Amino acid sequence: MSRILVTGGNGQIGSALIPLLIQTGHTVIKATSRPSSEPGTVLLNLATSDGLQTAFQGIDQAFLMCPPGYANQHELLIPAIDAAKAAGVQKIVLLSAMGANADDHIPFRRAELHLEQSGLVWNVIRPNWFMQNFHTFWVQGIREHGQIFLPVGKAAGSFIDTRDVAAVAAVLFNSQAEDNRDLDLTGSEAFDHDQIAAILSDVAGRTIGYTDISVEAMREGMLGAGVPADYTEFLLVILDAFKAGYAARVTEHVPRLLGRAPISFVQYATDHRASWL
Secondary structure, three states: OOEEEEOOOOOHHHHHHHHHHHHOOOEEEEEEOOOOOOOOEEEOEOOOOEOOOOOOOOOOEEEEOOOOOOOOHHHHHHHHHHHHHHHOOOEEEEEOOOOHHHOOOOHHHHHHHHHHOOOOEEEEEEEOOEHHHHHOOOHHHHHHHOEEEEOOOOOEEOOEOHHHHHHHHHHHHOOOOOOOEEEEEOOOOOEEHHHHHHHHHHHHOOOOEEEEOOHHHHHHHHHHOOOOHHHHHHHHHHHHHHHOOOOOOOOOHHHHHHOOOOOOHHHHHHHOHHHHO
16 A cells, blocks of 8 residues: 555545545555644645655655645645655646646646656546535625625536545545546536525525625625735636636546545535534
């Protein structure tokens, strides 16, 4: 079995991935952005490069993701790819985002291309918008006003549960069948935000609606919440792509690799019912 380094180990995907890897016999090393005395951890801060030259020592495979809040993803990920290769890592599974391959100048795509050309065994997984955004990023409007506030019109998205993203990554670490492939990951069907609001209403037992706000209102809200200006603009660009219909596509990779249907939005909403009350 492999020694696998997991970045973002305390996040939605990493925290679900780590137990799956342990269950299949791997030794997991969790990267932390600050020094930690917790067993099985190593310092690796991609934003500051702290630990970059040592974190990958003795590692066979790595799950690599950019920490949230950074729009210059390639500037953080490319040095990590190079450090991993220099340390003798054999395979990297890189978390990107669906649509990143639309233009080779997109920061995520620049990191993808660097990995693909690195000589390492690789996978790039590009999930669609996460279901978990609703109980994290968008939850304040739901709790305080009973509304989802987004500038995406009537467009639909094939939202994916982060637990399915983690499950797919675990399969990739345990198989060579998908080596050197990129995979766009989605849920099983696309919903617009009125449909999402209806599901949340049914689960919560109260009325939750959707308000299509302006881009400027979204910008002001994010900046007011302390989101960095460059990351705010990055989010507005991908929200515009959502509004244009690019998030509605459904792919077969999750059921094909996991042998089951993706987690449904109803199941996700039920699992997080306390967030909607």
